[in-house]
Amino acid sequence: MGIFDKVKDTVKGAASAVGDAAKGVTDKVTGKGAVVELEHVGELTPGGTVNVKITVKSTGHAVKAEGIAIDLYGEDDLDEGLLEKARETVMREKGPKHLFKIGEPFTVEAEGTKVVEGSFTLPAELPEDLVWLIRARVEAFGNDPDTGWIRFA
Numbered sequence: 281m282g283i284f285d286k287v288k289d290t291v292k293g294a295a296s297a298v299g300d301a302a303k304g305v306t307d308k309v310t311g312k313g314a315v316v317e318l319e320h321v322g323e324l325t326p327g328g329t330v331n332v333k334i335t336v337k338s339t340g341h342a343v344k345a346e347g348i349a350i351d352l353y354g355e356d357d358l359d360e361g362l363l364e365k366a367r368e369t370v371m372r373e374k375g376p377k378h379l380f381k382i383g384e385p386f387t388v389e390a391e392g393t394k395v396v397e398g399s400f401t402l403p404a405e406l407p408e409d410l411v412w413l414i415r416a417r418v419e420a421f422g423n424d425p426d427t428g429w430i431r432f433a
Contacts, residue, residue: 314343314388314425318350318416322399324432326406331399334416336425338388346419348382348396353429354410375410378403382416 315337322330334348354375380400388394406412417426 313341313420313422314338314418316416316418316425316427318414318427318430320414320432322402324402324406324412326402327404328402329399330402332382332397332416334382334396336388336394336396336418338390338392340390342390342392343388343418343420343425344385345387346385348398349417349419349424350380350382350400351415351417352378352380352402352432353413354407355413356410376407 317335317337319333319335320330321332322328332350336343336345336348354377356375382398382400383396386394386396412432413429414432415427415429417424
């Protein structure tokens with residue numbers, strides 16, 4: 281192997297390392313470091329118990345998590361305008377909000393998968409005139425990877 285081949289291989293390796301590091305930073309900022317899936321069993325009844333299974337799949341790098349958060353949100357109008365919906369999606373300021381912690385801190389290895397199971401008790405009061413949305417999110421540095429809001433059915 282000639283000197284030019286060695287230089288070319290060194291440059292390729294350095295560029296790959298920089299690209300890999302940039303992906304890791306981007307994943308933390310955007311919340312794309314993991315794909316999160318949620319399965320839940322239980323009725324939406326005041327004081328009822330809901331069992332959850334959360335699957336967290338790394339999209340490349342290891343993901344260090346403080347645990348899983350389950351968010352429950354009561355929405356009064358799913359048919360509102362696009363701009364209002366976008367604002368509420370970001371702010372989640374109108375309806376009642378509830379947070380439930382599931383599991384202990386964990387790490388999902390690079391390209392790995394972690395399954396967390398647990399349960400939580402619903403609040404004693406759940407207004408029936410609201411549409412309830414649920415999501416699971418991995419509490420991690422940066423933007424938390426999450427499932428997105430899912431209608432509780």
